[in-house]
Amino acid sequence: MIDYRSKTPAELEVLMESWGEAAFRARQFFKWLWKPGFSGITEITELPKALRARLAIEGLVYDLKVQEVITSLLDGTVKWAFRLSDGAIIETVLIPSNSHTTLCISSQVGCGMGCRFCRTGTMGFERNLVPSEIAGQVLAVLEQTERERWPRNIVFMGMGEPLANFENVVSAVRILTHELGLNFSKRRITVSTCGLAPQIVRLGKETEVGLAISLHATTDELRDKIMPVNRRYPLGELMEACRRYRLPRRRRITFEYIIFRGLNHSQQDALRLSHLLRGIPSKINLIAYNQVQGLGFDAPRHEDVAQFQRYLLNIGFTAVVRKSRGRDINAACGQLWARALGRGDEERVNPG
Numbered sequence: 230m231i232d233y234r235s236k237t238p239a240e241l242e243v244l245m246e247s248w249g250e251a252a253f254r255a256r257q258f259f260k261w262l263w264k265p266g267f268s269g270i271t272e273i274t275e276l277p278k279a280l281r282a283r284l285a286i287e288g289l290v291y292d293l294k295v296q297e298v299i300t301s302l303l304d305g306t307v308k309w310a311f312r313l314s315d316g317a318i319i320e321t322v323l324i325p326s327n328s329h330t331t332l333c334i335s336s337q338v339g340c341g342m343g344c345r346f347c348r349t350g351t352m353g354f355e356r357n358l359v360p361s362e363i364a365g366q367v368l369a370v371l372e373q374t375e376r377e378r379w380p381r382n383i384v385f386m387g388m389g390e391p392l393a394n395f396e397n398v399v400s401a402v403r404i405l406t407h408e409l410g411l412n413f414s415k416r417r418i419t420v421s422t423c424g425l426a427p428q429i430v431r432l433g434k435e436t437e438v439g440l441a442i443s444l445h446a447t448t449d450e451l452r453d454k455i456m457p458v459n460r461r462y463p464l465g466e467l468m469e470a471c472r473r474y475r476l477p478r479r480r481r482i483t484f485e486y487i488i489f490r491g492l493n494h495s496q497q498d499a500l501r502l503s504h505l506l507r508g509i510p511s512k513i514n515l516i517a518y519n520q521v522q523g524l525g526f527d528a529p530r531h532e533d534v535a536q537f538q539r540y541l542l543n544i545g546f547t548a549v550v551r552k553s554r555g556r557d558i559n560a561a562c563g564q565l566w567a568r569a570l571g572r573g574d575e576e577r578v579n580p581g
């Protein structure tokens with residue numbers, strides 16, 4: 230069966246032409262596929278009856294099933310667990326703020342990158358999501374959210390390493406940003422990676438989305454220990470890829486930096502960071518680690534975070550301390566997955 234929602238408009242055109250149909254039929258079909266509330270192929274009366282019948286026989290319109298949805302009483306963050314057709318669970322988090330709402334989506338089931346501080350990393354990799362499962366998270370959330378709370382920004386910071394599922398993530402971006410579909414601005418989509426250097430350069434060439442790097446260390450020695458990806462692509466190579474990334478105009482690369490107590494928040498770390506990021510338009514998000522039992526890292530004290538931020542500000546960086554959102558509903562990667570599978574683990578996990 231053809232998964233229609235995994236196809237970009239260009240791919241639907243190829244399909245229609247292979248069936249002897251005009252290319253504009255693909256555009257009509259695509260527009261309906263991504264309309265919030267779309268209920269089925271029979272609804273598309275602008276397509277000829279025979280074409281509707283063939284579409285219904287040869288393929289399917291894939292919908293995500295809601296397994297669980299929880300809203301934070303503290304800050305209105307909403308978290309969905311979606312059950313996929315093979316029973317796998319993924320999570321999607323809607324994060325409201327005063328000025329805009331952001332949607333955090335998943336790109337894989339589990340993750341194979343093995344970051345030592347991350348619960349998803351301990352789950353291992355199960356499979357890549359296809360474009361209908363990636364972009365479908367956005368559609369499902371729009372369908373279940375009042376219009377005034379619809380997200381303006383999309384971040385690939387949920388479960389999985391997006392650049393390890395490169396082709397499907399790029400297709401999902403093309404689907405999400407197409408003017409006939411959900412029409413998100415490329416400037417409002419950010420792909421976050423733990424540091425797959427070659428794919429970073431490719432991403433910049435093939436899309437114009439924002440880029441976030443999960444950095445978390447300023448030496449190869451420490452990064453090798455906490456993020457195995459660094460042994461493949463050490464800091465020098467990662468920074469070179471960032472320099473080559475084709476950023477949208479007036480955009481900066483976001484560097485996510487989790488602070489672990491006693492590990493990575495000294496004045497020397499701040500100085501090393503300034504050397505590493507030289508020549509890269511950047512901003513730094515500081516995140517206090519939330520302790521996860523059994524992983525061997527400690528949460529920093531409030532003053533450690535404030536001090537490290539001061540070091541960075543004095544050097545001239547834009548460095549903000551990111552507030553933890555949805556703490557009462559464990560709105561961070563891997564957590565909902567664990568609950569939905571009945572693992573009953575109540576600790577919060579840090580975002581990748």
Ligand code: SF4
Pocket residue numbers: 340341342343344347348349350351387388389390423443562580581
């Ligand atoms: S931090 Fe991100 S890349 Fe690393 S294991 Fe977790 S989900 Fe994967």
